[in-house]
Amino acid sequence: MSVKPPTNAELTATDRDRILAKAAIFAPPSNVLEDGKRDLVGLSREELAAEVEAAGEKPFRAKQLWHWIYHQGVTDFSKMSSIAKPLQEKLAMRFVVGRPQVALDQLSKDETRKFLFKFRDNEAVETVYIPDPVEDRGAVCISSQVGCTLSCRFCHTGTQRLARNLSSAEIVGQFMAARDAYNEWPSPKGETPRLLSTIVLMGMGEPLYNYENVATAMKIVMDGEGIGLSRRRITLSTSGVVPMMNRAGEELGVNLAVSLHAVRDDLRDELVPLNRKYPIKDLIAACKRYPAASNARRITFEYVMLKGINDSETDARALVYLIAGLPAKVNLIPFNPWPGSTYETSSPAAIRKFADIIMDAGYSSPVRTPRGQDILAACGQLKSLAQPAG
Numbered sequence: 403m404s405v406k407p408p409t410n411a412e413l414t415a416t417d418r419d420r421i422l423a424k425a426a427i428f429a430p431p432s433n434v435l436e437d438g439k440r441d442l443v444g445l446s447r448e449e450l451a452a453e454v455e456a457a458g459e460k461p462f463r464a465k466q467l468w469h470w471i472y473h474q475g476v477t478d479f480s481k482m483s484s485i486a487k488p489l490q491e492k493l494a495m496r497f498v499v500g501r502p503q504v505a506l507d508q509l510s511k512d513e514t515r516k517f518l519f520k521f522r523d524n525e526a527v528e529t530v531y532i533p534d535p536v537e538d539r540g541a542v543c544i545s546s547q548v549g550c551t552l553s554c555r556f557c558h559t560g561t562q563r564l565a566r567n568l569s570s571a572e573i574v575g576q577f578m579a580a581r582d583a584y585n586e587w588p589s590p591k592g593e594t595p596r597l598l599s600t601i602v603l604m605g606m607g608e609p610l611y612n613y614e615n616v617a618t619a620m621k622i623v624m625d626g627e628g629i630g631l632s633r634r635r636i637t638l639s640t641s642g643v644v645p646m647m648n649r650a651g652e653e654l655g656v657n658l659a660v661s662l663h664a665v666r667d668d669l670r671d672e673l674v675p676l677n678r679k680y681p682i683k684d685l686i687a688a689c690k691r692y693p694a695a696s697n698a699r700r701i702t703f704e705y706v707m708l709k710g711i712n713d714s715e716t717d718a719r720a721l722v723y724l725i726a727g728l729p730a731k732v733n734l735i736p737f738n739p740w741p742g743s744t745y746e747t748s749s750p751a752a753i754r755k756f757a758d759i760i761m762d763a764g765y766s767s768p769v770r771t772p773r774g775q776d777i778l779a780a781c782g783q784l785k786s787l788a789q790p791a792g
Contacts, residue, residue, distance in 0.1 A: 417645040418645040418646060421610075425614065428612075429566070429567060430567055435498065439495075440453065440497050442497050443471065443501075443574065444571025444575070446622070447464070447468065453497070472625065473588050475582065477501060479493045501575055501578060501582065502520065502576065506518035514531065516530050517576075519572075530542070530543040531598065539597060541601070542577050543602050544603055545568065546609040546611075546615075547607025548565040549607070550608060551564045554663075554674050555672065555745075556737060558741075567607075571619075573616060600637070601637070604659070613650065633694075636657065637656060638650060638656050638659065639704065640660060642676055648688065651693035652693050655694040656694065657701075658695065660702070660703050661674065661704045662703045664682075667681050667682055669712060690728060701729065701731075702730070703721075703731070703733070704733050705732055705735065706735045706737050707737060708745045709745070709748045709752070710746075711745065713752045715756070718756045731765055731766035734756060734757055734770065
């Protein structure tokens with residue numbers, strides 16, 4: 403009897419299960435501290451409700467705590483004024499509202515700010531706040547893993563081995579700690595301007611290799627009764643973990659950015675080794691399936707400009723052909739040097755010509771202005787082990 407070969411859907415499901423299983427190997431530490439107290443940050447609404455019930459309290463207390471933690475940004479139970487003092491004391495005996503420790507805080511000459519956040523097990527990541535040069539708003543570039551497994555040749559983070567995944571608390575905690583630094587509590591509502599207005603999951607690590615924790619953290623961020631950041635204000639950047647892309651689109655619906663960097667498989671195999679598993683045709687097919695993509699919310703293709711490597715006019719025309727029919731834009735990123743890197747940045751003339759070819763084809767092609775280079779905070783420069791642990 404002949405056996406049917408597995409379908410693409412079955413192969414994708416199998417691969418997705420394998421990715422989630424591997425994520426468990428790099429699982430973050432428990433959110434229970436050595437003294438037995440549990441950190442409430444990073445718990446979903448359902449998990450928080452379960453903790454409140456286990457403490458013998460009524461369900462509405464979970465809603466109160468959610469408000470104080472994520473809308474007001476309060477970390478001290480004694481300052482939660484809608485909760486009676488006896489209950490404040492009871493909560494303080496069982497729980498904490500944690501934050502990562504700021505081990506290093508650096509400010510660039512262009513006002514970009516880089517934090518080295520250290521966690522309870524002394525692992526650390528870097529997080530960057532990039533203010534808008536004109537308006538009172540900016541993006542928080544958040545990490546999802548301590549280190550990275552992808553080893554992209556042009557990326558400093560790729561030279562740091564993967565230590566572990568970050569927990570949902572550590573992911574959302576980066577944003578909350580950045581808001582602490584800018585005193586942006588309570589969470590702005592409605593049309594009130596936000597200084598920390600967007601999140602980009604473009605820091606250390608591959609978010610789709612830590613999907614469960616990233617998803618829990620982003621659902622907390624998007625909850626309208628807490629931080630209340632719209633999914634339109636969140637961008638998840640992936641190097642192309644194809645089996646997880648559709649799930650991210652369906653469950654989170656956030657903006658998608660794809661680290662492309664090459665238009666031929668042989669070159670992308672070298673620059674982004676993940677391409678050997680998920681080649682360009684599979685990556686583009688996943689982009690076409692991405693549920694949240696539309697003309698109003700275009701997929702961003704990130705393309706680091708490397709002198710003499712991927713910056714020819716032929717490359718530009720091939721890129722236009724590759725993304726034809728997709729609601730897309732192309733972010734051109736001049737390579738940001740880091741200690742030990744062998745690549746050079748494309749010349750301004752080459753970048754301009756590359757951009758013109760893409761724009762002439764009808765696609766937006768902004769050239770990213772390097773920010774925070776003097777403190778190694780620009781795209782591709784993050785590496786927590788390069789900094790002293792405070």
